[in-house]
Amino acid sequence: MGGCDDSTTTSWAYGTQAFRIQNAPISDSGGSSATVTACAMLLDAPVIPFPRALLPPPQKSTPPAFYIANAGPSKGAGLFAACDIPAGDAILSDRPVAVVPSNVNAPWKREAFDALLPRISRISRDALLALANCKPLSEYPVVEGIALTNAIQVHLPVSSSAAPQEYGGVFPTVSRANHSCGLNTAVKWDLSSFSVTLYALRPVRAGEEIHIQYVDVFAPRAERRAQLARYGFECICPHCDLPDADAVARSDAARAELRDWRHLHPRFLPWSTDMCRADDDIIVSNLRALALVKQEGLYGMQVPFIEEIALSYAVLGDELRFREWAQQVVDLCAGQDPERASKFTGWMAEPQSYKEWGWRAKQRLLLDRQKPPVDVDISIPW
Numbered sequence: 001m002g003g004c005d006d007s008t009t010t011s012w013a014y015g016t017q018a019f020r021i022q023n024a025p026i027s028d029s030g031g032s033s034a035t036v037t038a039c040a041m042l043l044d045a046p047v048i049p050f051p052r053a054l055l056p057p058p059q060k061s062t063p064p065a066f067y068i069a070n071a072g073p074s075k076g077a078g079l080f081a082a083c084d085i086p087a088g089d090a091i092l093s094d095r096p097v098a099v100v101p102s103n104v105n106a107p108w109k110r111e112a113f114d115a116l117l118p119r120i121s122r123i124s125r126d127a128l129l130a131l132a133n134c135k136p137l138s139e140y141p142v143v144e145g146i147a148l149t150n151a152i153q154v155h156l157p158v159s160s161s162a163a164p165q166e167y168g169g170v171f172p173t174v175s176r177a178n179h180s181c182g183l184n185t186a187v188k189w190d191l192s193s194f195s196v197t198l199y200a201l202r203p204v205r206a207g208e209e210i211h212i213q214y215v216d217v218f219a220p221r222a223e224r225r226a227q228l229a230r231y232g233f234e235c236i237c238p239h240c241d242l243p244d245a246d247a248v249a250r251s252d253a254a255r256a257e258l259r260d261w262r263h264l265h266p267r268f269l270p271w272s273t274d275m276c277r278a279d280d281d282i283i284v285s286n287l288r289a290l291a292l293v294k295q296e297g298l299y300g301m302q303v304p305f306i307e308e309i310a311l312s313y314a315v316l317g318d319e320l321r322f323r324e325w326a327q328q329v330v331d332l333c334a335g336q337d338p339e340r341a342s343k344f345t346g347w348m349a350e351p352q353s354y355k356e357w358g359w360r361a362k363q364r365l366l367l368d369r370q371k372p373p374v375d376v377d378i379s380i381p382w
């Protein structure tokens with residue numbers, strides 16, 4: 001592969017840690033393991049050495065469901081939907097060109113980051129160097145600056161539980177996604193194919209920009225903006241660009257309520273067997289959560305609420321509504337959480353197979369039967 005040179009130093013010590021450079025077992029062009037230079041990684045000792053056998057390629061949709069275009073003067077390039085994309089669909093899969101630790105502050109850092117470049121093929125190097133870099137070259141090695149601007153967290157196999165390093169992968173395509181504090185996609189890392197896949201969290205219209213989140217979107221606007229400063233921009237997405245302080249306070253409160261939802265609102269399991277609670281307690285509570293999710297565009301967290309509404313209807317034995325909500329779980333999870341999707345598919349095929357199917361309806365009937373006749377006082381009170 002053009003320009004690959006591994007004559008440089010490839011291991012460094014840092015306190016009790018030791019780092020090394022290793023190529024990932026993936027290839028640029030489906031070639032043999034001898035040309036595996038598509039991605040170089042700077043790894044510490046607990047990361048289990050990768051097998052030599054090539055990993056299977058990630059799924060690819062043809063034609064692509066996305067394109068890269070200018071997203072505006074202050075945002076640079078961005079990812080856009082090439083067609084209408086249904087909620088739950090995979091938009092694209094992408095493999096990293098570099099994987100680096102998130103927080104190394106050793107004297108050899110520049111040398112190690114620079115040593116990554118000659119270890120990757122020209123194709124991958126060009127893709128890496130074409131990405132945005134919000135860090136000054138005078139202060140940060142180029143690969144580190146690009147990683148700090150673009151990296152997405154990846155999980156690597158480690159041999160011990162000793163303080164695991166965090167790793168970020170730099171991806172030629174997914175790293176083109178700009179940030180928004182309201183989400184339309186989720187990123188899922190899969191070690192077995194050494195790739196990330198971007199899934200639609202809600203229907204995405206053709207031409208709409210595809211966003212991911214760079215920071216904790218449950219944090220208040222001021223905190224999000226402070227965290228985004230390290231990417232060199234102030235967020236002016238529709239969830240940040242609000243008309244006045246009241247609107248900001250409302251948005252901050254909604255996000256905090258969603259973050260703490262499980263501590264603030266009735267829980268499904270105790271409700272399901274507590275006949276003193278209203279039958280629609282959980283449904284009403286989860287519908288409110290979904291309204292807040294929609295208001296704040298936090299679609300990444302909608303599935304557990306939809307799931308609880310479906311299961312509430314199951315416990316109430318309401319088959320029509322159960323199917324309606326269960327279908328939404330299946331549609332949203334088919335790609336990124338197939339296990340959950342298949343559980344709900346099974347219950348939809350045979351609702352009675354859900355262990356608590358209709359439990360509350362049966363209890364309600366029994367309670368109604370046991371009720372003593374109501375004593376009606378017909379005496380006239382004067």
Ligand SMILES: C[S@@+](CC[C@H](N)C(=O)[O-])C[C@H]1O[C@@H](n2cnc3c(N)ncnc32)[C@H](O)[C@@H]1O
Binds near residue numbers: 078131134179
């Ligand atoms: C991971 S890159 C995203 C792709 C990048 N726009 C490009 O041209 O390759 C991150 C950089 O994009 C820009 N960016 C991302 N989201 C933005 C937003 N919501 N508003 C303004 N700039 C943004 C910032 O310059 C940030 O440092």
